[in-house]
Amino acid sequence: MSKLKFVDAFAGIGGFHYGVQEALGKDNVECVAFIEQDKDAIETYKNNHDYFTYHTDITQTHGDQVPEHDLLCGGFPCQAFSINKQNSKKSTVDKEDERSYLYKDLARIVEAKQPKYLLFENVRNLASIKHEKGGLLIDDIVKTFDEVGYNLEYKVYDAADFGVPQQRKRVYLVGKRKDLNEPIVFPEPTESRVTLKSVLEESYDESLLEKLNKPCTSRCALKSEYQGDWSDDGNFDWNWDKAGCYYCNKSNKDDNTVYKWVKKKKGNATHSLEKTDIDKKDVVWQNKQHAFEQDMKDRNNDTEKSKKKTKLGIEPMSIIMYDTPSAVSRQHERIYSVEGISRTLATFGHPVYYIDGKYRKLSSRESARCQGFPEEFEPNENHGKACKQFGNAVCVKVIKFIVEHNFKEN
Numbered sequence: 001m002s003k004l005k006f007v008d009a010f011a012g013i014g015g016f017h018y019g020v021q022e023a024l025g026k027d028n029v030e031c032v033a034f035i036e037q038d039k040d041a042i043e044t045y046k047n048n049h050d051y052f053t054y055h056t057d058i059t060q061t062h063g064d065q066v067p068e069h070d071l072l073c074g075g076f077p078c079q080a081f082s083i084n085k086q087n088s089k090k091s092t093v094d095k096e097d098e099r100s101y102l103y104k105d106l107a108r109i110v111e112a113k114q115p116k117y118l119l120f121e122n123v124r125n126l127a128s129i130k131h132e133k134g135g136l137l138i139d140d141i142v143k144t145f146d147e148v149g150y151n152l153e154y155k156v157y158d159a160a161d162f163g164v165p166q167q168r169k170r171v172y173l174v175g176k177r178k179d180l181n182e183p184i185v186f187p188e189p190t191e192s193r194v195t196l197k198s199v200l201e202e203s204y205d206e207s208l209l210e211k212l213n214k215p216c217t218s219r220c221a222l223k224s225e226y227q228g229d230w231s232d233d234g235n236f237d238w239n240w241d242k243a244g245c246y247y248c249n250k251s252n253k254d255d256n257t258v259y260k261w262v263k264k265k266k267g268n269a270t271h272s273l274e275k276t277d278i279d280k281k282d283v284v285w286q287n288k289q290h291a292f293e294q295d296m297k298d299r300n301n302d303t304e305k306s307k308k309k310t311k312l313g314i315e316p317m318s319i320i321m322y323d324t325p326s327a328v329s330r331q332h333e334r335i336y337s338v339e340g341i342s343r344t345l346a347t348f349g350h351p352v353y354y355i356d357g358k359y360r361k362l363s364s365r366e367s368a369r370c371q372g373f374p375e376e377f378e379p380n381e382n383h384g385k386a387c388k389q390f391g392n393a394v395c396v397k398v399i400k401f402i403v404e405h406n407f408k409e410n
């Protein structure tokens, strides 16, 4: 059996590379080229993977420059389709954004080289985003590859169903050259779910700890109502039980509204956030730790109720322990449990978890594990850069699964 040769396009740090290797065996595959333009990602890729050659900007890479290969992989950039973008209701592709059409560069290489197989990945939104002419962009993508001789099918998988503790719903596209007459398969995953606890390191860098004595952005009390005192270590010793619970937007100076949680008599929600006529100048800010502890008390450790409050759909495995009302807070100011799975790793806004009595971010190694990267993988030494790279990466375990079921023979 000859080695399966593959090209890793939009390679990042090589999630596809590991996935292909793990599925077919390191000795049975060969990366003949990777294509990546980000210098930090190139450095990390080179440190970790064997390859024959590499190219930088795919738009400047001609098909005949790329070596012969059996499988073309590509996690084409997703920023253009991602719902993380400022326009969170994004439903139509931004035709001004050149990144929306980088799949055409993949098609150009496919037309020139005619590999047997294709494997692409993108954000879930790719499956529903509309083309500027009205139809679905993904239908255009399927048609583009049909025109160069391929059947292309897709399915949404969640990395959490592949043995890693991360919610990461992505569209996976598998293509096969039509003359091969091979079916494309997307079996249901069978792995049991695991929690974040299972990937935690015993020791970690102190810089990952969250300083919770800074003011919480939204939870506050009325100066006239709160009771407490300054403690010796310079923190204020709050007595929030007596202070009541108000919220307002600390970061937006123009928003002077103070809200109060009010118990509701009707409907599903137990409380609603209602505007008051209190002046923002009359409030004091609670610090995050106390806000968190107060939330714990409020919820009375009622985890079923907490799970229902999860707005990110991470249930049933993760609980948002401290969530401020959406009207006045940002998502990454919440604190999450490690009894669940992690939020989708992203390129920015890394969440804080409550771990062994401390509040901290995940380490690079823990992020690597959430993405199914092997232990020998050496992340970028800079934690911020490493997090960005894992936020961009594809989950190794999902790629392994798809390759095992689709590209076993060569």
Ligand SMILES: C[S@@+](CC[C@H](N)C(=O)[O-])C[C@H]1O[C@@H](n2cnc3c(N)ncnc32)[C@H](O)[C@@H]1O
Binding pocket: 010, 011, 012, 013, 014, 015, 016, 035, 036, 037, 038, 041, 056, 057, 058, 059, 074, 075, 076, 077, 078, 389, 392, 393, 394
């Ligand atoms: C979503 S990430 C893919 C990450 C990869 N699948 C992994 O496992 O790390 C997209 C990558 O495409 C790269 N990229 C964007 N535009 C490119 C271009 N014109 N040519 C080559 N690479 C490009 C980005 O730098 C980024 O690393």
